[in-house]
Amino acid sequence: MKKLVSEQIVDYLERRGVEHVFGLTGHTVIGMLVALGKSKKIKYISVRHEQIAAFAADGYARVTKKAGVVITHLGPGITNATTGVANAAFDSIPMVVISGDVPSYYYGRHPHQEVNMHCDGSQYDIYKPFVKRAWRLDDPEALPSILDKAFRLAESGRPGPVLIDIPMDMFSREIDTELFERTYQDSHVTVRPALDPDTAKTIAKKLIDANQPVIHAGGGVLLAEASEELAALAEFLDIPVSRTLMGHGCISDTHPLMLGQTGFWGFELTHKMTANADVILALGTRFAEADSSSWYPGVTFDASKTKFLQIDIDPTEIGRNYPVEIGAVADIKRALKQILAEAKVILPNGKQNPAVRKDIADSKAKFKADNKAICDDSRFPMTPQRILRDVKAILPEDGIITTDVGWNKNGMAQQYEITVPGSIHHSSGLATMGFGAGSLLGVKLAAPGRKVITLVGDGGFGTNPSVIATAVEQNIAVVWVVMNNSAFGTIAGLMNAAFGTKFSTVFTTPDTKPYTPDWAAIARGYGIKAVTIKSADEFAPAFKAALDSEEPYLIDVPMENIAVPTPGCWNINDIYNPSELVSEGKLVKKENGRYVLPEHGKSHKV
Numbered sequence: 001m002k003k004l005v006s007e008q009i010v011d012y013l014e015r016r017g018v019e020h021v022f023g024l025t026g027h028t029v030i031g032m033l034v035a036l037g038k039s040k041k042i043k044y045i046s047v048r049h050e051q052i053a054a055f056a057a058d059g060y061a062r063v064t065k066k067a068g069v070v071i072t073h074l075g076p077g078i079t080n081a082t083t084g085v086a087n088a089a090f091d092s093i094p095m096v097v098i099s100g101d102v103p104s105y106y107y108g109r110h111p112h113q114e115v116n117m118h119c120d121g122s123q124y125d126i127y128k129p130f131v132k133r134a135w136r137l138d139d140p141e142a143l144p145s146i147l148d149k150a151f152r153l154a155e156s157g158r159p160g161p162v163l164i165d166i167p168m169d170m171f172s173r174e175i176d177t178e179l180f181e182r183t184y185q186d187s188h189v190t191v192r193p194a195l196d197p198d199t200a201k202t203i204a205k206k207l208i209d210a211n212q213p214v215i216h217a218g219g220g221v222l223l224a225e226a227s228e229e230l231a232a233l234a235e236f237l238d239i240p241v242s243r244t245l246m247g248h249g250c251i252s253d254t255h256p257l258m259l260g261q262t263g264f265w266g267f268e269l270t271h272k273m274t275a276n277a278d279v280i281l282a283l284g285t286r287f288a289e290a291d292s293s294s295w296y297p298g299v300t301f302d303a304s305k306t307k308f309l310q311i312d313i314d315p316t317e318i319g320r321n322y323p324v325e326i327g328a329v330a331d332i333k334r335a336l337k338q339i340l341a342e343a344k345v346i347l348p349n350g351k352q353n354p355a356v357r358k359d360i361a362d363s364k365a366k367f368k369a370d371n372k373a374i375c376d377d378s379r380f381p382m383t384p385q386r387i388l389r390d391v392k393a394i395l396p397e398d399g400i401i402t403t404d405v406g407w408n409k410n411g412m413a414q415q416y417e418i419t420v421p422g423s424i425h426h427s428s429g430l431a432t433m434g435f436g437a438g439s440l441l442g443v444k445l446a447a448p449g450r451k452v453i454t455l456v457g458d459g460g461f462g463t464n465p466s467v468i469a470t471a472v473e474q475n476i477a478v479v480w481v482v483m484n485n486s487a488f489g490t491i492a493g494l495m496n497a498a499f500g501t502k503f504s505t506v507f508t509t510p511d512t513k514p515y516t517p518d519w520a521a522i523a524r525g526y527g528i529k530a531v532t533i534k535s536a537d538e539f540a541p542a543f544k545a546a547l548d549s550e551e552p553y554l555i556d557v558p559m560e561n562i563a564v565p566t567p568g569c570w571n572i573n574d575i576y577n578p579s580e581l582v583s584e585g586k587l588v589k590k591e592n593g594r595y596v597l598p599e600h601g602k603s604h605k606v
């Protein structure tokens, strides 16, 4: 039987269990959307900017662990979505993007909105640097196998986005339904590899023999849903666990072996342990710059003291930044189970390390004690720490938070204790302004029974306030907490420290008076409830009311611009030390007529 390609795509998505598709329309995809609109199983979430579609699909995928699906128009549609899709790529989030394109019979003649500078009908080339694969559908009969391949590729191995670019005439072609037969037979599961048994044994032995081992957990632990296995191994051998930004919540931040975050926005104690470890078992992390203090030896990590054992599902990450004694491709959940089983054979009673537990408990208690005054402070505009304190007291433990960039991410990741795996989502690889407010929509659709909020800066929120329209249209009950310091505050701090000016980072009127849009009024204009906080004591009850309302809600909170503590370092020396000489990213000083490198780590603190 013959059937339209557009209808068969919908059938396919339904069979795959897709329940939500995110997109924004245009003449190249209306044929597809007509078919989608008839579906009883799939809800189409129409947004006001394609970037929001990609962010929402990203948030959706973070919760469901299945590919988020985006449908976008060609040209400006696909380019608008770029940032959101790239954001998913650099955070390893599965996504299938379906884009409409110019009619295949007009390639190269510049049909309306064609991208054809280097090749005809080549908008799909734009995505190639960050998607796992980009297809252009030139033969409609190839579609069934492309769809199977696209979803499998997006969801397997290291997850990520893929693109299927479909010239608009292809949606309206008819092909035999039998061509889709193969897709009925194709299992959607891709079994992930375990460690080979010898490697599991060797890793277990090295952890047991180590004097000061650390397990360093990245986002790969959460992607593999390996939190229980991680806690079990750490507890059996009493090994402290450090984590990256993407590893936030991999095991509870209150766990007695959880050291907390490493890197620029890390902790002193974490660095004392990680930089002096003789063995580090690294799980699902690429040792990215911010988590590794720009790799300055001895600040967060020290390869001269440490043997790295690295397990990742993606071989390209192994040994990327530190030489490995053992590098292994494996599913982290399976690998951890195997290592624990081997450890139990070698050392049936495990290990106890009360000293390390005490160090961690003491250090956490000290950080909290030192932070208490600012957390309890009732000055206004509010301190970010006070906002966090009140959110923590009111949001249910399993409530889900998305962050953006700014204090809301950097301070949250350092100071906000996550106790339920998967209950916080950061943008890390691309650190994209706009992620928090947009991803929120998809997170709530994927987890309708949970409270879902974002903590977002006023700069980040201002990039895409039209997220509110979608929340109204689809009745998505989320809460935007806008931490409003009338500035691109994080950058204002960096710029002021280095150059003594806040040029372009602080929002003002032409006569330099502080300026902020009235976000609450704007939110009300979109049709939701909203409030502007007027004193610190108003925030907690307003936040509770917003959560209880079960409606989309915005809270605009005036906030002081206070820097997040930075015990690590970040090598942006040509910014921090513009008067000094910089060579190949390294600061050089002249001493006795010779240029010398400064002591690692010391000159780079901010």
Ligand SMILES: Cc1ncc(C[n+]2csc(CCOP(=O)(O)OP(=O)(O)O)c2C)c(N)n1
Pocket: 404, 405, 406, 407, 408, 430, 431, 432, 433, 434, 456, 457, 458, 459, 460, 461, 483, 485, 487, 488, 489, 490, 491
């Ligand atoms: C799309 C994008 N553009 C620029 C940046 C660089 N950047 C990092 S933090 C920041 C300021 C964010 O301001 P805001 O959201 O108000 O948070 P705050 O720093 O004030 O807490 C900027 C511009 C970015 N991360 N993403």
Ligand SMILES: [Mg+2]
Pocket: 406, 457, 458, 459, 483, 484, 485, 486, 487, 488, 489, 490
């Ligand atoms: Mg701001």
